[in-house]
Amino acid sequence: MSKFGSWSRFAGRTLAAAAGAHGAPTKLVFVVTKRCHSRCVYCDIWKEKDIPGALDGELSLEEVRSVARANPFLQWIDFTGGEPTDRPDFPEVVRAFATACPDLLLVHFPTNGLATDRINRMVSGLRADLRARLVVTVSVDGPPELNDRLRGVRRDFAHAVATFAAVRSAIGLRNAFIGMTLHAHSGSCGETSAALVERTFTAVNEELARRGAAPIGWEAFHLNVPHLSQHYYGNQAAPAKDGFGGPAHRAEVAAALAYAASRPKMGAGLVERAVERIYRAEAHRYLARGRSRIPCAALQTTAYLSERGEVYPCTIWNKPLGNVRKTGYAMLPLIEAARVAGVRQTITAGKCPNCWTPCEAYPAILAAPLRSVLALLRGPRSEA
Numbered sequence: 538m539s540k541f542g543s544w545s546r547f548a549g550r551t552l553a554a555a556a557g558a559h560g561a562p563t564k565l566v567f568v569v570t571k572r573c574h575s576r577c578v579y580c581d582i583w584k585e586k587d588i589p590g591a592l593d594g595e596l597s598l599e600e601v602r603s604v605a606r607a608n609p610f611l612q613w614i615d616f617t618g619g620e621p622t623d624r625p626d627f628p629e630v631v632r633a634f635a636t637a638c639p640d641l642l643l644v645h646f647p648t649n650g651l652a653t654d655r656i657n658r659m660v661s662g663l664r665a666d667l668r669a670r671l672v673v674t675v676s677v678d679g680p681p682e683l684n685d686r687l688r689g690v691r692r693d694f695a696h697a698v699a700t701f702a703a704v705r706s707a708i709g710l711r712n713a714f715i716g717m718t719l720h721a722h723s724g725s726c727g728e729t730s731a732a733l734v735e736r737t738f739t740a741v742n743e744e745l746a747r748r749g750a751a752p753i754g755w756e757a758f759h760l761n762v763p764h765l766s767q768h769y770y771g772n773q774a775a776p777a778k779d780g781f782g783g784p785a786h787r788a789e790v791a792a793a794l795a796y797a798a799s800r801p802k803m804g805a806g807l808v809e810r811a812v813e814r815i816y817r818a819e820a821h822r823y824l825a826r827g828r829s830r831i832p833c834a835a836l837q838t839t840a841y842l843s844e845r846g847e848v849y850p851c852t853i854w855n856k857p858l859g860n861v862r863k864t865g866y867a868m869l870p871l872i873e874a875a876r877v878a879g880v881r882q883t884i885t886a887g888k889c890p891n892c893w894t895p896c897e898a899y900p901a902i903l904a905a906p907l908r909s910v911l912a913l914l915r916g917p918r919s920e921a
């Protein structure tokens with residue numbers, strides 16, 4: 538398959554979805570493992586490895602190959618965890634989909650960046666034989682001392698930046714990102730989220746300089762709105778104390794997004810910049826009103842698969858739809874049954890938990906071109 542042909546099919550399927558057609562999803566979020574050696578204070582995934590039996594039942598590599606063969610329509614996959622690279626056969630998991638999905642265009646995974654050599658080895662190997670674009674985001678949560686406290690690992694920040702530098706050398710400037718989720722806030726550490734963003738960006742560049750590596754620009758520094766998810770992160774809001782998820786935290790997140798938006802961006806493509814601008818514009822709306830104007834694409838162009846083969850609409854909504862182990866590893870029968878049962882209507886009516894995470898927001902932006910253009914024209918103005 539030529540790349541042009543694959544992109545044409547992706548555009549055609551996305552436009553068909555925008556017109557209301559309910560075909561096979563183009564994008565999957567696949568949790569390859571819940572193993573993780575970070576100890577983040579806002580996420581319970583890492584605790585699972587210490588609970589007897591909690592990691593049992595992960596899809597084996599042979600089963601992953603069956604999933605890939607049974608769902609060859611996928612064109613964009615976010616492999617996630619846990620820490621995806623803590624699964625020793627992670628490169629083979631990715632290759633299983635690259636082999637079985639002829640129109641696969643984009644492979645992305647986030648990493649905690651702890652095991653620099655192993656991650657770099659996996660990324661370099663995949664880059665050598667993947668036809669799809671490979672994008673990697675290395676996660677940090679603040680400047681070094683705060684980051685290390687939030688992520689529960691000594692020198693975590695230094696490891697993450699070392700990994701970012703190595704991965705960027707392997708896959709190129711346009712494919713490596715630092716991702717900062719805005720967990721900390723003045724209620725928890727005395728500094729506003731915007732001040733932390735500035736300090737973190739500066740600290741990343743100081744650490745890169747210490748290693749003799751080139752600095753990053755703001756275009757390589759992504760901010761994420763923090764979310765809650767019982768079936769994924771196992772975390773909870775603390776709005777009563779004006780903490781995580783509370784009104785003061787949400788206002789700070791909005792201010793931090795506005796601050797990052799005001800920084801100069803170099804080198805990013807026109808489409809990428811437009812999508813990022815729409816994401817931020819709608820993030821402001823979501824933070825102020827709890828809902829974006831752009832309809833969610835879950836169960837339309839996107840789906841979520843757990844490490845045990847359970848299909849869900851998305852990362853956030855704890856609504857299991859059935860297990861691929863009972864359908865010959867095909868997701869479509871479960872997705873179609875959920876559509877018939879009205880799950881998609883519940884989503885379009887805004888009766889799901891509602892969210893605006895990049896995993897789900899970017900495909901939603903693509904599947905709603907008219908509303909996205911309106912959001913682009915409006916820009917990230919205040920909704921307060």
Ligand code: SF4
Pocket residue numbers: 573574575576577580581582583618619620649
């Ligand atoms: S947020 Fe990510 S890196 Fe942190 S414990 Fe959870 S899975 Fe691991």
Ligand code: SF4
Pocket residue numbers: 833834835850851852853854884889890891892893897
């Ligand atoms: S808007 Fe609802 S269905 Fe869509 S990703 Fe968020 S929680 Fe899931």
